[in-house]
Amino acid sequence: MTARLDLDSTIARYATAAFDDDTPVLDAGLESLSLLRLAVEVAADDDAEIDATRMAGVRTIGELKQWLATIGVHAEGSPA
Amino acid sequence: MTAVDITPPDLHDDEPAAVLEITESQRGLLVVDSMVSARQIYNQTMRFDLDPTRCAVPLDTDSVTRVLTALVTVQPALRQVFTLRPKVSARLLPVPGATDFPLRVHTAPVAEFDGVLAEIGAEIGRAPFDLATGPVYRWAAVLADDGRAASILLCAHHIVGDGLSMVPIMRDLSALLDGTLDPADTDALATLGASRAKGLMKELAAQHRAASADAITEKAAAWAERLRAVPPLVLYPRPNRPQQTDFTGDRVSCTVDGEFAEHFTAACKRAGVSPFVLFMGVYSAVLARHGGVDKVLIGSPFAARRTIASFDLCGFFVNTLPVTAEVDWTRTVDEHLAAVRTEIDFCRASVDVLFTRLVSLVQPERTNDRNPLFSAMLAMQNTTDNTGNAGTSPITEVHEPANGTAKFDLWLGATPTRHGWLLELEYDRALIPARVADGLLVSLRTALRRAVADGGLRLADLFDHASTAQSLRHDGRPATPVATTITEWFEQTAERHPDRVAVSDPDGELTYRELADRSARLATGLAERGVGPGDVVGLRLDGLHDVVATILAILRRGAAYLPLEAGLPVERLAGMVARAGCGLTVGDPVDGVSVPVVPVADLGSDTETAPSQARPDAGVYVLFTSGSTGNPKGVLMGMRSLLNLAAWQQGALDHDTDTRFLQFAPAGFDVSFQEIVPVLLGGGTVVSRRPADRRDMPAVLRRVADTAVTHLFLPVGALRTFVQCVARQRVHLPALRYLCVSGEQLLADAEIRAFFVRHPRCELVNLYGPTEAQAVTTHRLHGDDPVWPAHVPVGTALPGVATYVVDQTGHLAPYGVAGELFIGGIAPADGYINDPERTAAAFLPDRFGGDGVMYRTGDQVVRDEHDVLTYLGRGDTQVKIRGHRVELGELETVANAVPGVLASVAVVRGDAQARELVLFVVAEPDANLDTDGVRAVCARRLPTHMLPTRIFGLDAVPLSATGKTDRKALTALADRLVAEQLATPAPTAQVDDLTAELCALWAEVLSVPAVDPDTPVMRYGGHSLMIVQVLAEVQQRYQVTVQVIDFLRSPTVATLATLIRGTGQ
Known part of the structure; x- marks a missing residue:
């Protein structure tokens, strides 16, 4: 699993504004496409899957981290 | 090493399987590809603009071929081709060799580079791909001859790449161009290609797994709802x-x-x-x-x-x-x-x-x-x-x-x-x-x-707002009245042509001098009875001489005329007289209506002619139209508006001393004004339709031919019958110049067009306008027009008339946007007489720049890109029955007042001439439904065209989801009930051959399976125009002329058979 600190710095590379866990993702300059790219970057391995249907519920950076964390740990063939 | 040497990866060993199970989205595109005529619609082109200085490889044909071949190697999805059998699937083609590689390289002089690039960009996507044989991609490279500019274009069918695909393609292309990925390293490329192909399979499997999850079914069903x-x-x-x-x-x-x-x-x-x-x-x-x-x-x-x-x-x-x-x-x-x-x-x-x-x-x-x-x-x-x-990427822009x-x-x-x-x-x-x-x-x-x-x-x-210029655009024909009142203009014309014939009737002719004298004397008689400016005078007259002279006399007094037609129920006439404040009627007494009546013969006065009281702001006529609350509305039309119409008509319909306009419309229709007054202002002749009955089209046609009529104005519904009569009787009408129609949507068919082809000097003029504004737009068609729209537009406005199309947002609608038509400028009537409330609701201040009022028509129209208006329908429950305006609410209000009726809903069903009103009635809890009673009350209070042809009982009024009366459901129910009613076989009484033939003829015209000889044809949805059609057929078959009037007295097949026998003997 990607460490929390690492997640922040990874997110920071896609964000266009300063953020904390309560910042809405849009305010941090992240939209659905950057969220996908982030997911690809933090994923545990190539066979991990993204459940895009859950992405719609991601509103804040805190929720984003939770979602990314699930991708980071999921293994092949087990849809999130 | 050249591109040719690149070895494609071995599909069978390294790429996991030859058959790919494609996604549902891909299946969708396969379906589209097999359905549409233009298969290239799903071709997608990407153009990558390069910075040659950032490229590690030379940008020449060989090198570009090698780079792109490598890209196709590492992006296996591009190599998909598709099959529908034995199962819908895809397989991967091998990477083509250099000679087969779908790439065209264009070298252009620097100055022409941009132009060539644009041309190639547009052209590369034009040819469709064959999804079964592939390849479903093609490349192009455009290179500047000085090496300082280059672009690569990829066109691929959407089925192998989506928007997100652009990123990996760009990344791979970038890597191949800047040397990160060596286009010559075939082993590395093959390995990468094989692993990507595996990834493709895994993704497809994941897609299928996700799509078949159970939870989705419920979600999908709710969404579909x-x-x-x-x-x-x-x-x-x-x-x-x-x-x-x-x-x-x-x-x-x-x-x-x-x-x-x-x-x-x-x-x-x-x-x-x-x-x-x-x-x-x-x-x-x-x-x-x-x-x-x-x-x-x-x-x-x-x-x-x-x-x-x-x-x-x-x-x-x-x-x-x-x-x-x-x-x-x-x-x-x-x-x-x-x-x-x-x-x-x-x-x-x-x-x-x-x-x-x-x-x-x-x-x-x-x-x-x-x-x-x-x-x-x-x-x-x-x-x-x-x-x-x-x-640093070699790709600068996409x-x-x-x-x-x-x-x-x-x-x-x-x-x-x-x-x-x-x-x-x-x-x-x-x-x-x-x-x-x-x-x-x-x-x-x-x-x-x-x-x-x-x-x-x-x-x-x-x-x-869209530009108001659109709303003010008109047909460009002049409309300049030569006087400020109809009276003054008529007097000038009469002085110019005193001996010309103004009115022609079978009883005799009336010259302009005679007409002017007569109307002046009648006006004096009216003055003696106290009629003056602002008054409303009823008209209950029959002969055209009397009608025309009296109209002119009333106008000369500055008063407005109110036609009181013989066919209307007494209750309705009484309501009209009361509402209009009509204090005197000229002509026959109206039984049951208390209003002083003076026979026209008693009105003439020999005393010195009273001076004209006509004035530019006077009302001209009062016409009643259906009102949704159950009370008809009396439209008071003013002088300025009608003078504009009359002046326009002089040029637009070529009125002059040769004009012979048939007076066809009943006086209660605003069209009658157009048939009479503008003709008299131009020095022409108003020709009576007598002795022809209005419903007897063969007789009307005879009258038109015999009297060399130049202008004829018919309700839309009668046009087809008229041209059919002309064709059947092989009549030619060399004098006819204008055939005007109005009243409802004109549908021009081949028969109608054929008439105008055979009469090239005659023009079809489709006029549109509610009673509240008279004719406001026209659309013209000639026999030699290359295109005859089936649904004829209502056209372009008269000068001085503003046609505001107001869209849902309350703004003037741009071209091609449907909206409600508001009529402004000179056209709107003065309002509904003695009815300030309904006047205020329908005649609104012109908020689009005009200084007067605008009338809200309730008609939905669209203005096309050539400034032509087309009628689309109604936003409310107003319907047209053979040209007559009917507010369903008016019929319902009358029915609701019948004792025992709890509620009623009227619907209209059937097309064109077979249109009929059907009334559904909900009886009060303890009452029995008395359809005959309802029918009798309606007949007493409403004109014939507003009567329901059928009445059905209903337990409760069905409501739509939004709580409104569900007229759509009721119309469907009416269709079903009528079909059942008509399918019930008529009693099989013994009938003779003639009756049987006539039953069959009626059944055919009525589009019903069978007709009972003793049931009035109206019960089957028959109406006067159908009667005319049948009687024309009867004349053809039996060489017997049956008068419409005679048949109408008892409109059954039995009657018709008797009439045929009687005339035949």
Whole structure:
């Protein structure tokens, strides 16, 4: 699993504004496409899957981290 | 090593399987590919502009071939080809060798580089791909001859690549060009290609797994239910809108840049939405305005990739889903955006529900080759970051050139640029003319600017009025009255042509001198009885001499005339007289109506002629029309408006001393004014239709031919019967110049056209106008016009008349946008007489720049790109029965007043001449339904055309989801009940051969299985025009002329048989 600190710095590379866990993702300059790219970057391995249907519920950076964390740990063939 | 030496990877060993199970979205595209005529609509072109100084490989043909071959090697999805049998699937083609490689290299002089690039960009996507044989991609390279500019273009069928595919393709191309990936290292490329092919298989498997999950079924069903409630979006609605097109497309565009781009970003922040949501929100409002709906479905691709590895792959993994946008014009921009965001989030959260699944659940009517769920699309073309490529990549910019097609009626592409956004509207040229597309772009640009500037703005205020110049455009014919009153103008004409014939009747002719003298004497008689300016005088006269002279006399007194027709029920006449404040009637007494009557013979006065009291602001006539509350409304038409019409008619219908206009219309129809007054102002002759009965078309035709009529004005419903009579009797009408029609929608068929082909000097003039404004627009057709629209437009306005088409947002509608017609300028009547309340509701202050009033017609129209108006229908329950205006509410109000009736609903069913009114009645709890009683009351209070042909009982009035009377359901019920009624076999009494033949003839004309000889044909939906048709046929078959009047006394087959025998003997 990607460490929390690492997640922040990874997110920071896609964000266009300063953020904390309560910042809405849009305010941090992240939209659905950057969220996908982030997911690809933090994923545990190539066979991990993204459940895009859950992405719609991601509103804040805190929720984003939770979602990314699930991708980071999921293994092949087990849809999130 | 050359490109030829690149060894394609061994598919059977390294690539996992030869057969790929394609996704549902890919299946969808296969279906489209087999359905449409223009298979290239799903060709997608990407153009990569290169910086040669950042390329590690030389940009020549060999090297570019090698690079692109390598790219095709490592992106296996590009190599897919498709088969439908034995199962729908794809397989991968091997990487082609250099000689087969689909690449064309163009070297251009620097000066011509941009031009060649644009040309290749447009051309590369034109030819369709064969999805079965492949390859389904092709490349082009455009190289400047000085080596300082180069671009690579890839055109591939959408089925092998989506928007997100651009990123891995760009990444691979970039790596191959800058040397990160060696295009000559075939082993490495083969290995990478094989692993990517495995990734492709895994992604496909993941897609199938996700799509078949159980939880989705319920979600999809609920969603489909919601989708069914959304009305179809029809941009530029019109009667002859093509069902299918060849998908030829064009684009118009605008940009969001500079300061506007900054404000755009700030607005996204303000509303807490992404650019996608903001564009979707504004676009949905534009579509709702232009489509005249309050809810729209907009298709948009949603990324549905599942495996992490798939993000390195080119492939078609999107799910295009319909975003539902409700457009409430009173909501603020930010409220709307919040709602749209929720809908988009819903789609994102439902991206596992496949489009094809939704389609199969919604089961939309599929009558064409368009997308079954949505006609408009929004695509965010932001997968590659065009704004930040200035770094080190050899690819400096990416573009997606159009290929001259349009997949949807309308498509909006939003592409980020260095300066902001490029917005492109791609439209199907067969559905949306350029002028209409320009209007869409103007709406989009205006709405976007305003939405960005002010989140508190009401949605309706996002838009502007279309140019008022459109509303004021007219047919360019002069309309200059030569006097300020009809009286003065007539006197001048009479003085000029004293001996010409003004009125021609079988009883005799009246010269202008005689008519002027007579009307002056009658006016003096009226003056002696106290009639003066502002009064209303009833007309209860028969002979045309009397009618014309009395009308002129009444106008000379500055009074208005009120026709009191013999066929109307007493109650209605009494109501009209009372409402109009009519203090005197000229002609026959009206039984049961208390109003002083003076016979025309007693009115003439030999005393000195009283001076004219006519004045420019006087009323001219009062005509009653159906009113929805049960009381007819008396329209008071004024002098200025009618003088304008009369003056226009002089030039537009060539009125002069040779004009012979048949007086056909009943006096209670405003058309009668046009047949009489303008003709007399021009020095022509008003020809009586007598002795022909109005319903006896063969007799009317004889009269037209015998009296060399030059002008004829028929109700729309009678035109076809007239031209049929002409054809059947082989009559030629060399004198006829103008055949005018009005009253309802004109449908021109081959028979009608044939008449005008055979009468090339005669023009068909379709006039439109409510009683409240008289004729306001016209559309003309000639026999030699190349195109005869089946649904004839109502045309272009008369001079001085403003035609305001007001769309849902309350603004003047742009070209191609349907709206309600408001009539302003000189045309509107003075109002409803003695009825300030209903006058105020229908005659509103002109808020579009005119200084008078505008009349709200309730008619839905659309102005086409040539400034021609087409009638689309009604926004309410007013219907037309053979040219007569009927407010269903008026019939219902009368029926509701019958004792024992709890409620009633009237509906109209049947087409054109077979249109009939059906009344449903709910009886009070303890009462028995007495349909005969209801019928009798209606007959006492309403004119014939407003009577229901059938009355059915009903337990309760069905209501729609919104709580309104469900007239649609009742119309369907009426259709069913009528069909049942007609299918019931008539009693099989013994009938003779003639009666049997006539029953069969009537059954055919009525489109019913059988007709009972003793049942009035009206019960089967028969009406006067059908009677005329049948009698014409009778004349043909039996050489017997049966008068319409005689038949109407007892309109049954038995009567007809008796009449035939009687006449025959």
